[in-house]
Amino acid sequence: MNEQAPTISSGRSKPGKGMIAILIILALAIAGLLIWIFSIKSDMDVLLTEKETQRVELQSELDSLMYEHEMIKTEYGTLSDSLYLKDSIIQENAREISKLLDTQWEYYKVKRKLDLLQRVSQGYVRQMDSLYTVNKVLTEENIEIRQDLQEVQTENEMITRDKEELNEKVEQASILQIYNMTAAGVRDRGSGKEKETDKASRVDKI
Template sequence: MVEEKEEQRIELEKELNVLIAEHESIKTEYGSMSDSLSVKDSIIQANAKEIKELLNYKWEYRKVNKKLNLLRKIAQGYVKQLDSVYTVNRELTEENEKIREQYAGEQQKSRELTKDKEQLIEKVTEASALKAYNVSAYGVRFTGSGRERTTDKAKKVERVKVCFTVGENKLVEPGTKTFYVRILRPDNVVVMQKMEDVYTFEYQGGKMEYTAKKEISYENSATDLCIFWTKKNKASGAMVGVYSVFVYSDGVEIGKTAFELK
C-alpha cells in the first residue's frame, strides 16, 4: 500500500514537472507576448507550488490529481490566450505593414505630383517668356549726307545696330516692354556709354550692365525692332575681333548673336 502510494506520488510529480516544463517552454517561445498574461502565469505558478507542497506532505491522490487536472486546464487556457494574442499581433503587424506601404505609395505619388507641378510651372514660365528671333548685329558708319552704311572696319564703325523680331506670344501680358542689349568686346568688357548704375538692369537677383535699351508697346503679335549704340568719341577706333551680343527682357535672356570687326 505504501509502495503503491509512493508510485502514485512519483507519477503525479512527473506529470507536474512535465506540465511546468511545457509551460516555461511556451513562455520562452512566445517571448514578450507572454508578459501580457502575467496574472495567468502567476496563478499557474501558485497552483504548481501548492501541488508540490501537497506531494511533500500528507496528501490524497484524488485531491492532488484533481488539482493537477485543474492546473492542466488553466495551462491550456493560457496557451489559447497566447495564441489569440499572437494572432492579433500578427494581424496588427500585417495591417501596419499595409498602412506603411500605402503611406510610402502616397508619399511617392505626392513627390511625383510635386515634380510634375514644378515641371509644368517651368514649362508655363518658359512658354510665357518672350523670344527674340533672327537676331543680327553689325557695324554702321555715316556718309557725308548722314546716311547709314554697314561696315566691318573697326576704324570706321560709329554705331552698332542690333535688330531682331520679338515673337508672337499670347501668354504674355500685353503692354510696355523694355528690351536690353548687352554687347561684349573681344576682351569681354561690356560696351557702355558710362560706368554708371543707370546702365544696369535686374537679372537673376542681381544687376547686369547693358549697352543700350528700348521700350515698345507689345500687343502679343510678332514685332520687329532695332536697338542702337552710337560712339561718342568718333575719333577712336573700335577694338578688332568678335563681339558677342545678348538680348534681354523681363530679366531673361531671349536671344543672342555675334559680329566681327576687322
C-alpha cells in the same frame, strides 16, 4: 526387635498437563502474531511503494506541464506579459502541488489539483493563441497601411516633381519667346486697321 525405617519419596513432581497446554497455546499465538505482523509489514511496504510510484508519476506530470508552460511563454515572448495574472495563478498552483507532494498527501486531492492546473494551463494557451492571432492581424494591417501611405507619399512626390518640371519648362519657354521676339513698325491705316512697315516716315507705333 526389628524396626521398619520410614520410606521417603525421592521422585520429582512432573509438570501438569495444563501448564504444557498453556505454553503451547502461547507459542502458537506468538507465532501467529509474528506472521500477522510480517504480513502487515509486507502490505505496508507494497502500499508505500505504490504511493511513491504515484508521487513520482504526479511529480513528473507536474514538471512536464510546467516545462511546456515555460516553453510557450518563451515562444510567444513579450506577448505573454499580457497574461501575467493567469501565469501567476498557474505558478502558485504548481508550488502548492509540489509542496503537497513533499509532505503527507492524498492521491485524489493532488490529482484534482493537477487536473485543475492542466485546465487553467490549456485556457492560458488558448488565450495566448487568440492574442497572437489578433496581434498578427493588426501587424499585417499596420504593414498594409504603411505601404499604402508610402505609395501615397511617393505619388505626391511625383506630382510635385512633375509640377516643378512643368513650371521650369513654362519659365524656359517664356524666356525663349522673349529672346525670339522682334520689333516692327506699324502704320495705322484707319478704321482700326494696322499694317507693318519698314519706312520710318510711315511708322505710327512699334
